Amino acid sequence: MAAPQEKASAKKAGKNAYKDTLNLPRTAFAMKANLVQSEPQSVKRWAKLGVYRQLRARAAEAKAAGDPLPAYVAHDGPPYANGDIHLGHLLNKVLKDLVVRSRSMEGFDCPYTPGWDCHGLPIEHRVMQELGPGGRELEPLKIRRKCAAYAGKHVKTQRQQMERLLTLADYENPYLTMDSRYEAGVLEVFAGMLEAGLVYRDLKPVHWSVDNQTALAEAELEYHDREDTSVYVRFAMNNSGSEGLLIWTTTPWTLPANLAVAVHPRMEYGLYEIAGNDPTWIAVALAPAVAAKREVGLPGPLKVVKGEALVGRTYAHPFVGREGRVVPAEYVTDEDGTGLVHTAPGHGAEDYQTGLREGLDVYCPVLPDGTYDDTVPDWLRGKSIWEANQEIVERLERDGVLFFDERFTHSYPHDWRGKQPVIFRATEQWFCAVDKPATGPLAGKTLRQAGLDAVGKDTSFQPAWGQNRLRGMIESRPDWCLSRQRSWGLPIPAFFDAQGRPLLTAASVRAVAEVIGDRGSDAWFFLPAADLLARYDPAADPDAPAWAGDDALASLVKGGDTFDVWFESGSSWHAVLREGWREAQAEPASGEAFPADLYLEGSDQHRGWFQHSLLPALAVTGRPPFEGVLTHGFMVDRDGRKMSKSLGNALEVATLMQQHGADVCRWWVASLNTDNDVKVDEAFFKTAGEAYRKVRNTLRFLLSNLDGFRMRGGRVKFEAADATSLDAWLTGELVTLSVSVRRAYRENRYRRAQELLFGFCNETLSGVYLSAVKDRLYCDEADGRRRRRTQTTLYRVTTVLVRLLGPILPHTADEAWAALHPDDDEACVHLCRFADVAKIAETPVSEAWPAVMEARKRWMLALEQHRERAKACGGADAPLDLGLVLPAAELPEGFDPVELADLCGVSRVEVGEAEEVAVVDLSRQPRCERSWKRDGTVKPRPDNGLLSDRDWRVVSSLHASG
Structure with a gap:
């Protein structure tokens, strides 16, 4: 056996002597990605090429030619124009981009108009903070203009950040909810809901933000733990001697508004004398727990x-x-409290419904700023309800009617932006009825029932649990409070006469919509009512109130409410899809824009955008705005906690892209199971970066071995005899990969697509095929048939693989595509479709390949076991120092031993008599100084080199030609 020093010396000498005779790889596709520097250049290149515009133009050309592309519309739920994008945006926007890019490459006409939600409380709240105490004194128009500037600034910032994520969209023409044309579209939807008979005005309790003095929707609430005081209070009954009622409440501040006490008509109530109190009525099932509060015994009733x-x-x-009375209510339970429910119709949804049934006033003594008005006792007037809580407790105790009080912690609704606790407070608001039979497209069906039907029959959900979640939201939702008390928003175009009677009809709304479409919603604040209604003719409006003649219009007063921002963003299906956006640039060339094929958002949007898009669309069109809903989870840290700056566990998207690049971030997103919440940690991006580098290195090997190769003139046509070649085997694997990945893309299973692509690169290519064909690529004749056949295969693989990687790794795939087409400066993979592998699938592939690859596992195990023994005893363990002797039964007919030797990475494969695989030590046999193989043909050659037959043939031909 040669000494290690001799082996190293011979290896070095052979490499140096014959280096110029090798077909060494070469490519402009760099090993180091430099994504942070190069990705922004891709963004500029795509903008210069007009990739999105070219895709839209191609679709239009196909339509004009009478062969329209199938449409696929993914509709963007607008993010809020406030702050930088965060990890949730990273997840959401990349997932949407995977939809758009993969569907486009599948051959669909896939327009995608990005949008931004620009109105509403969060922006106004931030602007008012910046303005300071004097901000509340500004007139609405000045506040609005500052809000518009703030929103516009953040739209620009977020757009740049989303483009940096390498997303493909019509960024030249996004839809903004503050755009005048969009606002007119929202009013058109509102007019349709008025025609359906679903809009009404009423005094009823709503979630109220004291901090911002506006109504809030359920979707604008966050729930946080809060400590409050609960009280058990004895109400003395009239005309009953000394009897009383023991009520329990967690909101002592609502006691001034008490008008009734509710009991369950079929529940048992006992009259108890507890702790020396006069006889008091308590639910029998709850009496023991009530007595335990005072740590006293419970006598029999x-x-x-x-x-x-x-x-x-x-x-x-x-x-x-004031006198109150006992009323029945089915919602009273014996789960907690006393079974007697303090009822204030102005401060609770169930209380309100009970009050309507019992004819009680909707009494609310709390002003918008959270202080009491003058209808309460003197000692409470003008005080904050939070301040009054303790004073009420002290008053009850002083008057001897407080049975027990305690501090407790509970989950309580807070304003989603101000983070302050909200209250239920009765105010006059505009509502959309969900349980009233509608006219028009719903033909007598209620909005709730239509929503449940649409969720159950007309919409597909991914994951499936989204269906039950949305169904549950619709089943339990109250009437929709459409109005807000803000400056920054789209005004509800209601007018009022001197008696407070409203003018709000479909025709009057459409007349105002024309003005706002021309001049924007600021017009509401500077134009008089008569000018806003200049295009309204009450005589031609069958719904106009009798008092609303032409003379009355000039004296009308404009309402002060704005729309709930969920109604604005929830009307995007009309302004963007149904009407088209920006001269129909975003409308599919096929004309099938509505309903959208897909809405894709986080799981919180079952309560938010999904639901608030569904209901108006059903009211106006009778059908849901989407055919499919895809839901993803939230980002949480590795311990499952919500990510936030205050907890110190937040990761900034800008920082991640600066450290890793957008393609690595996208690769990570594609690797996720997004059905549930997603755990995030910096280490996960490092792992994604390592996987990315393996894929990149695989692409580099493919491209570097195609240097100078052209399919035209260089391509080898596969023949039947090639069916047992490694190239045929890989071709079969490539076809399977393409079919499987494209199916995963169509099914929105991006994790599956990523796993398939990584497995193909890391295992099928790097782990098997590329190692096996390296020798022939480097050492065969440059234009030899076997090498050209392998290059033909590499070209096929590259053209298919790069396109399949395109949706996930847009920059890297396009960089590889440019390297594959060095003579075409405008070559762009994102203008291509996925490769049609039908022709490739015609390549003859031996049916014995699965059995051979299964047998290879045994052969490789034998080699590994040999190497372990060799390491222990100092024997040969280098792959090319070994050979295999295979049982005749394991060598399928027609398979070339040389091909199998390359497949196993050894110098030689032979057929033997034994029944088991044998590993042969070839280290004492001569080694080729060019290929380093010991294939049994190595011997001294006329140039004094030690070469195999194959290598001498190549070298001698080069000598002869040169």
Whole structure:
């Protein structure tokens, strides 16, 4: 056996002697990606090429030629124009881009108009903070202009950041909810809801932000733990001697508005004397827990009755000179409290419904700023409800009617932007009814029922649990409060006469919509009512109120409410899809823009955008705005906690892209199971970067071995005899890959697509094929058939693989595509379709390949076991120092031993008599100084080199030609 020093010396000498005779790889596709520097150049290049415009133009040309492309419309739910993009945007925008790019490359006409939600409380709240105490004194138009500037600045910033994520969209023509044309579209939807008979105005309790003095929707709430005081209070009954009612409430500040006490008519109530108190009615099931609060025994009840026996009896309010009465309510339970529910119709949804049924006033003594008005006792007037909480408790205790009070922690709704607790407060608002039979497209069906039907029958959900989640939201939702009390928003175009009667009809709204479409919603604040209604003819409006003649219009007062921003963003299906956007640039050339094929957002949007898009679309068109809904989870840290700057666990998208590049971030997104919440950690991006580099290195090997190769003139046509070649095997794997990845893309299973692509690069190519063909690529004749056949295969693989990688790694795929087409400066993979592998699939592939690859596992195991033994005893362990002797039964007919030797990475494969695989030590046999193989043909040659037959043939031909 040669000494190690001799082996190293011979290796070096051979490499140097014959280096110029090798077909060494060469490519402009760099090993180091430099993504941070090179990706922005890709963005500029795509903008210069007009990639999105070219795709749209091709679709239009196909339509004009009478062969329209199939349409696929993914509609963008508008992010809020406030702050930099965050990890949730990274996930959401990359997923949407995977949809757009993969569908476009699949041959669909796939327009994608990005949007931004620009109105509403969060922006106004931030602007008012910047303006300071004097901000509230500014007139609405000045506030609005500052809000518009703020929103515009963040739209620009977020657009740049989304483009830096390498997303493909019509960024030249995004839709903004503050755009006048969009605002007119929202008003058109509102007019349609008025025609359906679903809009009404009423005084009822709504979630109210004291901090911002506006109504809030359920979707604008966040729930945080809060410590509050709960009280058990005894109300003395009238005309019943010393009897009383024990109520329980967690909001003592609502007690001044108490008008009734609710009981369950079929629940049992007992009259108890607890802790020396006069006889008091308590639900029998809850009495033990109530007594335990005072740590006293519970005597037996003096008597027991059903709740219905208490209904109609009256009581004296404990500190307001007012009489209340006992009323029935099915929602009363024996789960907690006392079974007697303090009822204030102006401060609770169930209380309000009970009050309507019982004819109670919708009494709300709390002003918009959270202070009491003059209808409460003197000692509460003008005080904040939060301040009054403790004073009420002290007053109840002083008057001897407080049975028990305690501090407790509970989950309580907070304003999603101000982060302050909200209250239920009765105010006059505009509502959309969900349980009223509608006219028009719904033909007598309620909006709730139409929504449940649409969720159940007309929409596909991915993952499937999204269906039940959205169904549950629709089943439990109250009427939709459409109005807000803000300056920065789209005004609800309601007008009022001197008696407070409203003018709001479909025709009047459409007349105002024309003005706002021309001049923007600021017009509402500087034009008089008569000018806003200049195009409205009450005589031609069948819904106009009798008092609304021409003379009355000039004296009308404009309403002060703006739309809920969810209604604005939820109307995007009309302004963007149904009407088209920007002269129909974003409308599919096929004309099939509505409904969208896909809405894709986070799981919070079942409560938000999904639901608030569905309901108006059903009311106006009778059909949902989407055919499919794809939901992804939230980003949480590796311990499952919400990510936030305050917790110190937030990762900035800009920082991640600066450290890793957008393609690595996109590769990470594609690797995720997005059905549930997604755990995030800096280390995960490093892991994604390592996987990316393996893919990149695979592409580099492919491209570097195609240097100078052209399919035209260089391509080898596969023949039947090639079916047992490694090239045929890989061709079959390539066809399988293409079919599987494209199916995964169509099914929005991006993790599956990424796994298939990585497995093909890392295992099929790098782990098997590329190692096996390296020798022939470097050492065969440059234009030898076997090498050209392998190059033909490499070219096929590259053209298919790069396109399949395009949706996930747009920069890297396009960089590789440019390297594959060095003579075409405008070559762009994103203008291509996925490769049609039908012709490739015609390549003859031996049916024995699966059995051979299964046998290879045994052969490689034998080699590995040999190497382990060789390391222990100092024997040969280098792959090319080994050979294999295979049982005749394991060498399928027609398979070339040389091909199998390359497949296993050894110098030689032979057929033997034994029944088991044998590993042969070839280290004592001569080694080729050019290929380093010991294939049994190596011997001294006329140039004094030690070469195999194959290598001498190549070298001698080069000598002869040169």
